[in-house]
Amino acid sequence: MFRKKINFDLDEFRSRPLPSEQEIMSGWTGDLDKPVVSVICNTYNQEMYIEDAIRGFLIQETDFPFEVIINDDASTDRNPEIIKSYAEKYPSIIKPVFQEENQYSQGRKPSVVSFPYTSGDYISLCEGDDFWICPHKLQDQFNTIERESVGLVYCPAVALSGAKTQGLTGQMALNDAHVPLEEVIRGGGSFCPTASVFVDRTALNVLFGEPWFLQAPVGDLYIQAYCSAATGAYFLAKPYCVYRKFANGSWSEKKPSLGQEQDFLTRQLIGVKGLVDSLPCLDRDALTIMSDGVFYHSAIRFLWINEWGFYKELIEKVSVEYRYRSFGCRLFWFLRDFPVLAKFLAKFFVFR
Numbered sequence: 001m002f003r004k005k006i007n008f009d010l011d012e013f014r015s016r017p018l019p020s021e022q023e024i025m026s027g028w029t030g031d032l033d034k035p036v037v038s039v040i041c042n043t044y045n046q047e048m049y050i051e052d053a054i055r056g057f058l059i060q061e062t063d064f065p066f067e068v069i070i071n072d073d074a075s076t077d078r079n080p081e082i083i084k085s086y087a088e089k090y091p092s093i094i095k096p097v098f099q100e101e102n103q104y105s106q107g108r109k110p111s112v113v114s115f116p117y118t119s120g121d122y123i124s125l126c127e128g129d130d131f132w133i134c135p136h137k138l139q140d141q142f143n144t145i146e147r148e149s150v151g152l153v154y155c156p157a158v159a160l161s162g163a164k165t166q167g168l169t170g171q172m173a174l175n176d177a178h179v180p181l182e183e184v185i186r187g188g189g190s191f192c193p194t195a196s197v198f199v200d201r202t203a204l205n206v207l208f209g210e211p212w213f214l215q216a217p218v219g220d221l222y223i224q225a226y227c228s229a230a231t232g233a234y235f236l237a238k239p240y241c242v243y244r245k246f247a248n249g250s251w252s253e254k255k256p257s258l259g260q261e262q263d264f265l266t267r268q269l270i271g272v273k274g275l276v277d278s279l280p281c282l283d284r285d286a287l288t289i290m291s292d293g294v295f296y297h298s299a300i301r302f303l304w305i306n307e308w309g310f311y312k313e314l315i316e317k318v319s320v321e322y323r324y325r326s327f328g329c330r331l332f333w334f335l336r337d338f339p340v341l342a343k344f345l346a347k348f349f350v351f352r
Contacts, residue, residue, distance in 0.1 A: 006158055006165055006167055006168055006239070007165065008133065008158045008160070008165045008242070010052075010160070010163045011163075013052070013055070013133060014051075014052070014055070016055075016059070018055060018058050018059065019058065019059070021089065021090045021091070021092055021093060024058065024060070024061075024090075024093065025065070025092065025093075027061060027062065027063050028062065028063065028064060028065045029063050029064065030064060030065065031065070032065050033065075034065060034119070035064075035065045035066050035067040035118075035119055035120040036064035036065055036066060036120055036121055036122065036142065037062075037064065037066040037067075037120045037121070037122045037123070037124055037138055037142060037198075038066070038067050038068075038069060038118035038119060038120030038122070038123055038124070038201075039057055039066060039067065039068040039069065039123075039124045039125075039126060039138075040069050040071070040111055040114045040115070040118065040123060040124070040125050040126075041053055041054075041057070041068060041069065041070045041071065041126050041127065041128055042071045042073065042110035042111060042113075042114060042127055042128065043070060043071065043072055043073070043075070043079060043083075043127065043128025043129075044072070044073040044074070044075050044079070044102070044104065044128070045075045045076060045077045045079060046075070046077075046079055046128040046129050047075075047077040047078040047079045047082060049128060049129040049130075049131075049244065050070075050079055050082050050083065050128045050129075051082060051086075052131040052242075053126060053127075053128050053129070053130065053131045053132075054068075054070075054082075054083075054086050054094070055131065056126070056131035056132030056133065056137075056241070057093075057094070057126075057132065058086075058090065058093070059132070059135045060132070060135055060136075060137060060138045060139070061135045061136060061139060062138050062139045062142070063139065064139075064142065066093070066120065066138060067093060067094075067095055067118070067119070067120065068093055068094050068095065069095050069096075069097060069114050069117045069118055070083050070087075070094060070095070070096045070097065070128075071096075071097045071099070071110060071113060071114040071117070072096065072097065072098050072099060073099050073102050073103055073104055073110060073113075074098075074099045074100060074101055074102040074103075079128075080096075080098055083096045083098075084096065095117065097114065097117055099113075109214070109218075109219050111125065111208075111219055111223075112208050112214065112219075115204060115208055118201070120201065121200070121201060122142065122145065122198060122199065122200060122201060123198070123199050123200075123201050123204060124138060124141070124197065124198045124199075125194050125195065125197040125198075125223075126194070126195040126241070127194055127195065129244045130157070130193070130194065130195035130241060130242055130243055130244055131195070131241065131242050132195065132240055132241045132242075133158070133239075133240065133241060133242055134238070134239075134240040134241075136240075137240035137241065138198075140236065140238075140240070141153045141155075141198035141236070141240075142198075144234055144236060145198060145200065145234070148178065148234045149231055150178070150228070150231045150232050150233055150234045151199060151200050151203055151227040151228050151229070151230060151231055151232075151233065152184070152192075152197065152198070152199050152224060152227040152228045152232075152233035152234070153198040153199075153233065153234045153235075153236065154170070154191075154192035154193070154196040154197055154198065154224075154233065154234075154235060154236070155170070155192075155193075155196040155235065155236040155237070155238060155239060155240050155241065156168045156169060156170040156171035156172075156193065156196070156237070156238075156239045157169050157170055157193035157195055157196055157239055157240075157241045157242055157243040158239050158241070158242045158243070159242075159243055159245055160242050160243065160244050160245065161244075161245045166245065168239055169193060169243055170191070170192050170193045170196065170243075171237070171239075172191075172235055173235060173237060174237060175237050176234070176235060176236050176237050177234070177235050177237075178232055178233075178234055178235075179228070179232055179233040179234065179235050180232050181225065181228050181229055181232055181233075181281065181282075182286075182289075183233075184224050184225055184228045184232075184233055185221075185225050185282075185286055185289055185290050185293070186289055186293065186322075186325065186326075187221075187224070187293070191221075191224055192224060192233075192235075193241060193243045194220060194243075195241040195242070195243060196240060196241050197223065197224070199223065199227040200227065203226050203227045203229070203230075204223070204226075204227070206226075207222065207223065207226045207227075210274065210278060211274075212270060212271055212273070212274025212275070212277075212278070213271065213274065213275075215267055215270055215271065215274075216267055216268060216270065216271025216274070217263075217264045217267045217268055217271070218268075221268075221271070221272075221275075221290070221293075222271060222275055225275055225279075225290075226275065226279070229279050229281055229282075230281075255304075255305055256301075256305060257305075258305065258307055258310075261298070261301055261302055261305060261307070261310075264298070264301070265294065265298045265314075268294045268298065269291065269294055272287065272290040272291055272294055273287065275290070276290070288319060289322065292317075292318045292319050292322035292329075293322070295314045295315070295317045295318050296314075296315065296318050296322070296326070296328075296329045296332075298314050299311045299312075299314035299315040299318075299332065300332070300346060302314065303332075303339060303342055303343050303346060304343070304346070306339075306343075308339040311336070311339055311342070312336045312337070312339070315329070315332055315333050315336050316333070316336065318333065331345070332345075332346075
């Protein structure tokens, strides 16, 4: 699916006045000391972006208490200073965690590190270089997960490169819809933008202790599938958030080495097998589908670092059935002998 045109004014977003902590909490009901939702914001050296993320949290209008756990992974820029300034103004909402040593470089997933600090029944994710643009994001997702009795609620995101919008990413439909587990696992981790993820913490209590999950290189695919396993997911068609492309410090801005990408692929396949083995509702067909997704998305990763041979090898491993269902995969399979053109088109494409 190609990105649709959408207008978003970053300067206007930044110019909106922020409510005080008292104003945010004025609509809360129930036990004000017991958050219903915990927001996890993992960040590292994102002084250019973190205020946008915090601003998105502080514009939220809810009738329930929420907290924001901002986990700074030993940043060396002004990131901690900025976070502290907001935590001082909003002490009941913003609860920072400052790591003395970088945990990600030691192989620890940021969300796993942040999770023990949360206390909400539901978890909402947003990395420090992404942000929310709608004040009803948390309330709408909470209402949906309660009403639909699903394990995951998500939405599309406005794709932003610098201050320029590049349409929507993660827009699987034009209307709200229930999404079966099969569709979630076909997404291969890029199914929904991280900043849109809203889940029941119950599944994470188990998932974050699984050895195979701790070994997997990233958590998106496994969080989405694990939380959707019992009851599926629900898609809200409205774009409540922004995904930044090529942000400083993000994967899309980094250029991994060949060895790093090969290690990433190996550990991703270990994670996929672990996920299938741990969920009785998944079978060998699910393993094939997810493996196909890993091959496809890894092929694109190799494409980005100009490893044309690995790009072609992996895209040819994807099954015919997966290519038939995924227009993107089918396109890049046809372009396997034209990597320069493929890389150019990859800048404008949603990988589904």
